Amino acid sequence: MSTLADRTLCELAPLVAGGKASCREVVQAFLDRSAEVDARVGAFVSLRREEALREADEADRARARGEARSPWHGLPLAVKDILVSPDFDTSCGSRILRGFRAPYESSVLRHVRDAGLVVVGTTNMDEFAMGSSCENSALRQTANPWDLTRVPGGSSGGSAAAVAAREAPVALGSDTGGSIRQPAALCGVVGLKPTYGRVSRYGLVAFASSLDQVGPFARTVEDAATLLGVIAGHDPRDSTSVGQEVPDYVAALAGLPDGLRVGIPREFLAEEGADPEVLERVHAAIRVLEARGAKTVEVSLPHSPYGIATYYLICMAEASSNLSRYDGVKYGFRSEAPTLDEMYRSSRSEGFGPEVKRRILLGTFVLSAGYYDAYYRKAQQVRTLIRHDFESAFESCDVLATPTSPGPAWPLGERVDDPLKMYLSDIFTVTVNLAGLPGLSVPCGFTGAGLPVGLQLIGRPLDEATLLAVGQAYQRETDWHTAVPEL
Amino acid sequence: MRISAETVLELADLARLRLDPEEVERMRRDLDAILGYVEKLSELDTTQVPPTAHVLDISTPLRLDRVAGVLPVKEVVRNAPQHDESSMIVPKVIE
Numbered sequence: 279m280s281t282l283a284d285r286t287l288c289e290l291a292p293l294v295a296g297g298k299a300s301c302r303e304v305v306q307a308f309l310d311r312s313a314e315v316d317a318r319v320g321a322f323v324s325l326r327r328e329e330a331l332r333e334a335d336e337a338d339r340a341r342a343r344g345e346a347r348s349p350w351h352g353l354p355l356a357v358k359d360i361l362v363s364p365d366f367d368t369s370c371g372s373r374i375l376r377g378f379r380a381p382y383e384s385s386v387l388r389h390v391r392d393a394g395l396v397v398v399g400t401t402n403m404d405e406f407a408m409g410s411s412c413e414n415s416a417l418r419q420t421a422n423p424w425d426l427t428r429v430p431g432g433s434s435g436g437s438a439a440a441v442a443a444r445e446a447p448v449a450l451g452s453d454t455g456g457s458i459r460q461p462a463a464l465c466g467v468v469g470l471k472p473t474y475g476r477v478s479r480y481g482l483v484a485f486a487s488s489l490d491q492v493g494p495f496a497r498t499v500e501d502a503a504t505l506l507g508v509i510a511g512h513d514p515r516d517s518t519s520v521g522q523e524v525p526d527y528v529a530a531l532a533g534l535p536d537g538l539r540v541g542i543p544r545e546f547l548a549e550e551g552a553d554p555e556v557l558e559r560v561h562a563a564i565r566v567l568e569a570r571g572a573k574t575v576e577v578s579l580p581h582s583p584y585g586i587a588t589y590y591l592i593c594m595a596e597a598s599s600n601l602s603r604y605d606g607v608k609y610g611f612r613s614e615a616p617t618l619d620e621m622y623r624s625s626r627s628e629g630f631g632p633e634v635k636r637r638i639l640l641g642t643f644v645l646s647a648g649y650y651d652a653y654y655r656k657a658q659q660v661r662t663l664i665r666h667d668f669e670s671a672f673e674s675c676d677v678l679a680t681p682t683s684p685g686p687a688w689p690l691g692e693r694v695d696d697p698l699k700m701y702l703s704d705i706f707t708v709t710v711n712l713a714g715l716p717g718l719s720v721p722c723g724f725t726g727a728g729l730p731v732g733l734q735l736i737g738r739p740l741d742e743a744t745l746l747a748v749g750q751a752y753q754r755e756t757d758w759h760t761a762v763p764e765l
Numbered sequence: 766m767r768i769s770a771e772t773v774l775e776l777a778d779l780a781r782l783r784l785d786p787e788e789v790e791r792m793r794r795d796l797d798a799i800l801g802y803v804e805k806l807s808e809l810d811t812t813q814v815p816p817t818a819h820v821l822d823i824s825t826p827l828r829l830d831r832v833a834g835v836l837p838v839k840e841v842v843r844n845a846p847q848h849d850e851s852s853m854i855v856p857k858v859i860e
Contacts, residue, residue, distance in 0.1 A: 581809075623782065
């Protein structure tokens, strides 16, 4: 039976505007769905049941007065536990931040609130966004809605699972090396990492500041385009946010751009690089685009085999600096000790989980005297080569098509003892962050075992509009995104 | 072996982390494997390559350096594990 919780944001907006459903009914439908499935899925770390319903009632009253703040006023969304707000706690999946309530609102959530969207709850994630499976969360375990014995991907696994399980029509996540696109692929939903600087990072808890970017999860490209339009834009509070005008992303969905050239990176579609079933689905997706008039060209990204090494060196260095602020003094967890130095050590040792400690130690190593040039500076030089690879590729094509993840969701627990193996699952996503480019993951089929596969589309800087147009054209031809996991 | 137990302990000291003996060995093993993997970057000659400072070829927008939106001290210190109306409280640092 189809309920309001099966609808997308763009389907709900006219229902509510036309009086066919109230905001309260819509928010209630998603909360009911959560009550039914989240004990098994584990997408949320906290739900704002009463507050969300109250905000929905306020939206209904505002709409009745003809004062809708946007077409989405009163409609629900879920938010990764990494964007701060004075209205709810932000723990970043960590014991060290448990119970933290920021005194200010992140710019992204300010935009979301200005549009009148209702935050139904915060979603689970790997601690400080460090992980590819959600298993590094100190708060709870999240399962993949398509197979509850498997990981949802990470780090924004809770947001991906919430949208896949229809606990929210859309959600926000953050992506440092694939943390939106990879869980979107593994959970069979759409995920977009915008260009570095397209969305403000003010109030996003920092992991690796030169790579982090906030973006949307949705079931359709149209909803993702809608949410991107809400959150994108320059912010005087984030000097790395870009000043360029925000285009109308939904208007850009009109169709596949004329003469579109899709670049197929040789290195990303090599036989040994990915699961054969994944490659087969991605090739099939590319054929769908060809049938709609796209021209494919083979391109080369020769330095992509160095992407993982470069990415992890840079993100660990940045993380070790960023996470020095957690010391038991200003906020979060403190372990009492007789001296200040002992208090720092005890608070950090008891507050951080093993993966966070591992990255802080490695980051400290690669930034230390005598190793800086060999590791950190070297990685920033290879990053330049990786950026040049993309610039060259975009001379002969408009978007690149690759798998999002080399394989489908793996069994919970399988990779927790092998950090390097976990890191390698990000092989197709990290170079996009290193180059600051936009990347979109769109569901493109299922493996024989019924696990979702994602197609990754990579665009030129600030060209989210083309990515979204291609994604939308693909979804118009296929129905993978309408499949519902049995829960 | 690229990383010794002593190095792990030195790094932990710099990062203000305390590791128990099993953690030291586990971290030593993991750091060693990860540094072994990233070693592949040395295959590339980067002598003429400038390191990336910013990913996009754009200039940072400037703004006037004006004081704005200051948070009340009371609200800022509220999150400290130990605080009074205007200060965060820590163990005594000067005898």
